Amino acid sequence: MKVRQFLQHNILLISTIIAVVLGVVAGMMCRSLKPSSDTIHLVQFPGEIFLRMLKMLMLPLIVASIITGLGNVKGSSAGRMGVLSMVYYASTSVAATVVGLALVLTIKPGAYSGTSTTDIQHNNAMASAMDIILDLIRNIVPDNLVDATVKHSRTETVAHEFQKNVNSSSGGDYRTSNNISQLVTARKTVMVDGANVIGVITYSIVFGVILNQLRRRGDVVAQFFTSINIITFKMITLVMWYSPLGILFLITGQILSTSDLTDTGQTLVVYIATEMAGLAVHSLVVLPVLYTILTRKNPYVIYLKAMQALITALATSSSAATLPVTMQCVEQRMKTDTRISRFILPVGATVNMDGTAVYAAIAPMFIAQYNGISLTFGDVIIISLTAVLSSVGSAGVPGAGFAMLLLVLKAIGLPERGISFLVAVDWLMDRFRTMVNVASDCLVVGVVSHYTKLPPRDTSETQSEPPREEQEMLEIDLV
Known part of the structure; x- marks a missing residue:
C-alpha cells in the first residue's frame, strides 16, 4: 500500500529520471550510426517543443506570481523578504566566486597546455567593467516595458x-x-534579442507593492492577476506531464550532436574536473553549511523535495525555463507560503546565479593559464568583481554563461585563444551550473521563510486569494 502511494505521488519524478537514463543510453547507442544533421534535428524537435512551452509560460508566471505574492504581504514583510533575499544572493555569489578562484589557482587546469608566457594587454579593462554595471542598471529600468519582454x-x-x-x-x-x-x-x-527579465521583475515588484497599499480599491486588479496565476499553474501541470518525453529527446539529441571529445587532451579533462569540483563544493558544502547555520535545518531535505526541478534544470539548461517546475516543487512539496515563493523565486531565477559565478571565476583564469599569462592581484580582483556582477546580470537561459565569459575576458584584456576548449564542453557544464542555480534558489526560499513570519491572510481586506476549494483543487493537480 505504501509503495503504491509512493508511486502515485512521485510518478512524474520517476518518469523524468527514467527519461534521463533512456536519453543518455539512446544517445550513446545511436552515435555509432552517425546520423545526419537532419536526423539529429528531428530527434531534438520534441525537446525543443518542451523548452518552448516552458519559456512561453515564464513571463506570465513571473508577472502574476510577483504581483499576487506582494499583493498579499502586509506591513513591512515585503521589505524584510527583499533585504534577506538580496543579502543572501550577494553572499552566495561572492562565496561561489571565491570557491572557483581557490580551485582554479590550486589545480591550474590551463597550465597543462605547456604554452609559453605572453604579455597581457590591459586595454579597455575598466571601461568593460563599467559597461557591465551600466547595462545592468539600464535593464533594471527599461524605457519600454513591452519591448522588455523580448529585448534587453x-x-x-x-x-x-x-x-x-x-x-x-x-x-x-x-x-x-x-x-x-x-x-x-x-x-x-x-x-x-532576449527578454529583459530584470526589468519585468522590477516593474512587477513596484506594481505589487503599490497594489498592496490600495487595499480594497485594488481588489479587482488583484483578483485578475490571481486568476492569471492559477491558469498559468494549470498550464504548467499539462506541460509537466509532457516533460519526460521532452527531456528524453533533449538529452538524446544533445549527445548525438556533440563532437568526439576523446582526443581533446588532458587540458580539457582537468578543466572539467576543476569546474565540476567547484560546483560540487559550492552546492554540496558551502550552501548546505550556510543554510544549516542560518536555519538549523537539514538542507539536503530541500534538495530531495526539489529533485524534479533539478532534473528539469539539467535537461533544459535554463533556470528561467525551469522556474515553473521550481515553483511547483517549492509550494507543493516544501509547503512554502506562496506569498514568499512567488516573490523570491522569479527574482532568484534571474539574479541568483551561483553556478555562473563559479564558471565566471574559473574560465578566465583557465584562459590566462592556457596562454601562459601571469595575472596580478589586481587582475584577480577585477575578475572576481566582474564575475559577480555579470552573473547577476546574465539571463537565465542556455548559453548566457558563455556570453558573460566574453565580457569578463574583455574586462582584463585576456585573449580568446583556448576558448574553444570551453565551447566544446559548455553544453554539458552549463547544465550542471543551472542545477546549482536552481538548488540555491530553493535554499534561499527556505532561509527567507525561516526569518519571515507572515501574518495570516486577512480575507476581509482583500479578495486576491482564490476561493479555498479552487486552491485545493489546484494543489491536487500539481502534486
Missing part, C-alpha cells in the same frame, strides 16, 4: 574606419595628398 540593452564596441586626407610637401612648390586609414572605436548601446 547591451553595450557594444563598434569599430569605424575612415580615410583621412593628409597633405605633405615633396620639395619646391609641389604638395602631394595622401589618404591614411584610421580605425576609431566607439561604444553603442543596442537592443539585442
Whole structure:
C-alpha cells in the first residue's frame, strides 16, 4: 500500500529520471550510426517543443506570481523578504566566486597546455567593467516595458574606419595628398534579442507593492492577476506531464550532436574536473553549511523535495525555463507560503546565479593559464568583481554563461585563444551550473521563510486569494 502511494505521488519524478537514463543510453547507442544533421534535428524537435512551452509560460508566471505574492504581504514583510533575499544572493555569489578562484589557482587546469608566457594587454579593462554595471542598471529600468519582454540593452564596441586626407610637401612648390586609414572605436548601446527579465521583475515588484497599499480599491486588479496565476499553474501541470518525453529527446539529441571529445587532451579533462569540483563544493558544502547555520535545518531535505526541478534544470539548461517546475516543487512539496515563493523565486531565477559565478571565476583564469599569462592581484580582483556582477546580470537561459565569459575576458584584456576548449564542453557544464542555480534558489526560499513570519491572510481586506476549494483543487493537480 505504501509503495503504491509512493508511486502515485512521485510518478512524474520517476518518469523524468527514467527519461534521463533512456536519453543518455539512446544517445550513446545511436552515435555509432552517425546520423545526419537532419536526423539529429528531428530527434531534438520534441525537446525543443518542451523548452518552448516552458519559456512561453515564464513571463506570465513571473508577472502574476510577483504581483499576487506582494499583493498579499502586509506591513513591512515585503521589505524584510527583499533585504534577506538580496543579502543572501550577494553572499552566495561572492562565496561561489571565491570557491572557483581557490580551485582554479590550486589545480591550474590551463597550465597543462605547456604554452609559453605572453604579455597581457590591459586595454579597455575598466571601461568593460563599467559597461557591465551600466547595462545592468539600464535593464533594471527599461524605457519600454513591452519591448522588455523580448529585448534587453547591451553595450557594444563598434569599430569605424575612415580615410583621412593628409597633405605633405615633396620639395619646391609641389604638395602631394595622401589618404591614411584610421580605425576609431566607439561604444553603442543596442537592443539585442532576449527578454529583459530584470526589468519585468522590477516593474512587477513596484506594481505589487503599490497594489498592496490600495487595499480594497485594488481588489479587482488583484483578483485578475490571481486568476492569471492559477491558469498559468494549470498550464504548467499539462506541460509537466509532457516533460519526460521532452527531456528524453533533449538529452538524446544533445549527445548525438556533440563532437568526439576523446582526443581533446588532458587540458580539457582537468578543466572539467576543476569546474565540476567547484560546483560540487559550492552546492554540496558551502550552501548546505550556510543554510544549516542560518536555519538549523537539514538542507539536503530541500534538495530531495526539489529533485524534479533539478532534473528539469539539467535537461533544459535554463533556470528561467525551469522556474515553473521550481515553483511547483517549492509550494507543493516544501509547503512554502506562496506569498514568499512567488516573490523570491522569479527574482532568484534571474539574479541568483551561483553556478555562473563559479564558471565566471574559473574560465578566465583557465584562459590566462592556457596562454601562459601571469595575472596580478589586481587582475584577480577585477575578475572576481566582474564575475559577480555579470552573473547577476546574465539571463537565465542556455548559453548566457558563455556570453558573460566574453565580457569578463574583455574586462582584463585576456585573449580568446583556448576558448574553444570551453565551447566544446559548455553544453554539458552549463547544465550542471543551472542545477546549482536552481538548488540555491530553493535554499534561499527556505532561509527567507525561516526569518519571515507572515501574518495570516486577512480575507476581509482583500479578495486576491482564490476561493479555498479552487486552491485545493489546484494543489491536487500539481502534486
